[in-house]
Amino acid sequence: GESVGLHLPTLSVQEGDNSIINCAYSNSASDYFIWYKQESGKGPQFIIDIRSNMDKRQGQRVTVLLNKTVKHLSLQIAATQPGDSAVYFCAENQSGNQFYFGTGTSLTVIP
Amino acid sequence: EAGVVQSPRYKIIEKKQPVAFWCNPISGHNTLYWYRQNLGQGPELLIRYENEEAVDDSQLPKxxxxAERLKGVDSTLKIQPAELGDSAVYLCASSLNSEQFFGPGTRLTVL
Incomplete structure (x- = not known):
């Protein structure tokens, strides 16, 4: 069946460096993707989204890249800060409002 | 603006006991979701409401x-009887369009 997965379960980066979190999806019919950040004891928080008619979208310090050819999604965080430490999930949208979440990548920022 | 409110935040019960979770979505959001999140995993959809109608409950162990959403606002999710494998965080989310806003979740521990 369809699945959304992440390549790396954990990622450690130095403060100030750029972070790249990757995600693979298997349903080529998915047309909407969201990256979420989840801090300990909190619910997921929307970071940035992208639709399948785009291959790049930028926000404040974050960029999402979508490669539909290989069904790959990435989240780039510029100048990573300690407050960026969290678990990051990608989610794909299938059949309207149904979202499927990946396992998550735990990002640790080293001061 | 108040976010999605959930209560209780934590619940510990013995197996075979009943338990209920409550969610108050963001005012005006007609779509409400209940997710279950196991440790180290992404959220998994249990049920989605459009106003008071359950439009997707295929993943709900019936x-x-x-679950119910009387008057299309607040919602409750009930488990009866609870099993050890039900230990997880139960997240509620609401949306007006595509962006979902999550509550802090209820952490359920079944002993």
Whole structure:
């Protein structure tokens, strides 16, 4: 069946460096993707989204890249800060409002 | 603006006992979701409401789980009887369009 997965379960980066979190999806019919950040004891928080008619979208310090050819999604965080430490999930949208979440990548920022 | 409110935040019960979770979505959001999140995993959809109608409950274990959203606002999720494997965080989310806003979740521990 369809699945959304992440390549790396954990990622450690130095403060100030750029972070790249990757995600693979298997349903080529998915047309909407969201990256979420989840801090300990909190619910997921929307970071940035992208639709399948785009291959790049930028926000404040974050960029999402979508490669539909290989069904790959990435989240780039510029100048990573300690407050960026969290678990990051990608989610794909299938059949309207149904979202499927990946396992998550735990990002640790080293001061 | 208040976010999605959930209560209780934590619940510890013995197996075979009933338990209920409550969610108050963001005012005006007609779509409400209940997710279950196991440790180290992404959220998994249990049920989605459009106003008071359950439009997707395919992942809800109907033998022990039930949900309602009276008047299309607040919602409750019930488990009766609870099993050890039900230990997880139960997240509620609401949306007006595509962006979902999550509550802090209820952490359920079944002993």
């Amino acid at each position: 033998d022990r789980f039930s």
